[in-house]
Amino acid sequence: MDAGIQNQLDDFIRRMGLRRTGQREIILKAAFSHKEHFTAEDLLGRVRIIQAAISRATVYRTLALMVEAGLLREIDLGDEQTTYDPNFLDKPSHNHLVCIDCGRVVEFEDAHIDLLNDCVTRRLGFKPLRQTLKIEANCEQLRLNGRCPNLIATRLSGKRLRKKR
Amino acid sequence: MDAGIQNQLDDFIRRMGLRRTGQREIILKAAFSHKEHFTAEDLLGRVRIIQAAISRATVYRTLALMVEAGLLREIDLGDEQTTYDPNFLDKPSHNHLVCIDCGRVVEFEDAHIDLLNDCVTRRLGFKPLRQTLKIEANCEQLRLNGRCPNLIATRLSGKRLRKKR
DNA sequence: ATGTCTGCAAAGATTTTGCAGCTGA
DNA sequence: TCAGCTGCAAAATCTTTGCAGACAT
Numbered sequence: 001m002d003a004g005i006q007n008q009l010d011d012f013i014r015r016m017g018l019r020r021t022g023q024r025e026i027i028l029k030a031a032f033s034h035k036e037h038f039t040a041e042d043l044l045g046r047v048r049i050i051q052a053a054i055s056r057a058t059v060y061r062t063l064a065l066m067v068e069a070g071l072l073r074e075i076d077l078g079d080e081q082t083t084y085d086p087n088f089l090d091k092p093s094h095n096h097l098v099c100i101d102c103g104r105v106v107e108f109e110d111a112h113i114d115l116l117n118d119c120v121t122r123r124l125g126f127k128p129l130r131q132t133l134k135i136e137a138n139c140e141q142l143r144l145n146g147r148c149p150n151l152i153a154t155r156l157s158g159k160r161l162r163k164k165r
Numbered sequence: 166m167d168a169g170i171q172n173q174l175d176d177f178i179r180r181m182g183l184r185r186t187g188q189r190e191i192i193l194k195a196a197f198s199h200k201e202h203f204t205a206e207d208l209l210g211r212v213r214i215i216q217a218a219i220s221r222a223t224v225y226r227t228l229a230l231m232v233e234a235g236l237l238r239e240i241d242l243g244d245e246q247t248t249y250d251p252n253f254l255d256k257p258s259h260n261h262l263v264c265i266d267c268g269r270v271v272e273f274e275d276a277h278i279d280l281l282n283d284c285v286t287r288r289l290g291f292k293p294l295r296q297t298l299k300i301e302a303n304c305e306q307l308r309l310n311g312r313c314p315n316l317i318a319t320r321l322s323g324k325r326l327r328k329k330r
Numbered sequence: 331a332t333g334t335c336t337g338c339a340a341a342g343a344t345t346t347t348g349c350a351g352c353t354g355a
Numbered sequence: 356t357c358a359g360c361t362g363c364a365a366a367a368t369c370t371t372t373g374c375a376g377a378c379a380t
Contacts, residue, residue: 116278
């Protein structure tokens with residue numbers, strides 16, 4: 001994990017008159033230990049591997065704190081779960097493409113998209129702050145070759161495709 | 166409500182081997198009686214005005230049915246509520262702009278955005294199916310004039326700004 | 331006739347909260 | 356010191372589900 005992230009949270013904590021605690025440090029580390037998106041429960045799982053004694057409530061509270069501090073963003077991948085994305089620090093305006101076939105999520109940036117959305121927003125009389133673009137698409141490889149390499153990987157990993165319930 | 170919507174649901178029902186019921190008809194009417202977005206609870210409220218005897222469970226089940234049939238789409242306006250948008254039949258690829266100041270939601274279409282996203286998606290090796298774009302922005306009028314006409318309207322209507330809890 | 335629907339209430343899943351004791355500044 | 360933090364369990368939300376009777380085809 002980038003040390004700068006720790007500093008950013010510390011800054012936020014200081015600015016808001018909050019406290020640095022061991023729990024917050026561990027939860028932060030857990031949240032940024034991977035590039036993958038995660039749910040609250042995922043994060044609790046990671047945290048419990050590092051140190052078992054942290055409560056679910058604290059994880060939820062720290063999650064809200066990290067979102068508030070701008071370190072994390074909630075994203076909607078369409079699978080009915082509240083998902084957190086730790087990659088907005090590195091790529092502040094990235095977008096998501098979700099493969100309908102395998103559930104794989106591709107993150108991508110595109111300056112043209114950003115620019116165009118900016119123009120459209122201004123034309124509507126607003127000053128753009130942030131945009132959220134999700135593209136759902138089919139895997140072209142699956143259509144051409146009859147199989148999607150990611151589909152197999154996804155199944156092996158036991159990850160859910162779409163709907164949870 | 167457009168009579169075509171009724172037909173579209175009926176077609177779907179027939180195709181899936183389901184049944185036409187009075188409840189479904191009423192719930193459909195309620196859902197498409199306005200252009201506004203709504204939550205499950207909003208819809209139940211509307212339905213209860215028409216006929217009190219319909220249960221919450223049936224509303225939830227019919228909501229899922231209408232989404233399945235492609236009549237309605239779930240959208241995420243960032244207010245932590247599952248919101249349904251009845252306007253995708255009229256404007257199949259419209260986007261949402263949410264005013265951070267007043268919470269107003271502006272729907273807009275833009276062929277350039279659609280085209281560009283299509284290109285980007287193909288370049289990534291996928292065949293685009295649907296896109297979801299939400300732009301959060303500040304009201305330019307508020308910045309320039311010190312007040313946002315919609316802010317007042319929003320407050321008067323008692324609508325929640327962002328966060329529910 | 332019979333497979334689908336509905337209403338009800340109970341169950342589920344996820345997230346929040348009240349409170350007492352603990353801890354960082 | 357003392358306001359903020361934590362853990363726990365209970366509460367709160369929102370949504371789904373099992374079941375028995377009703378209904379559409």
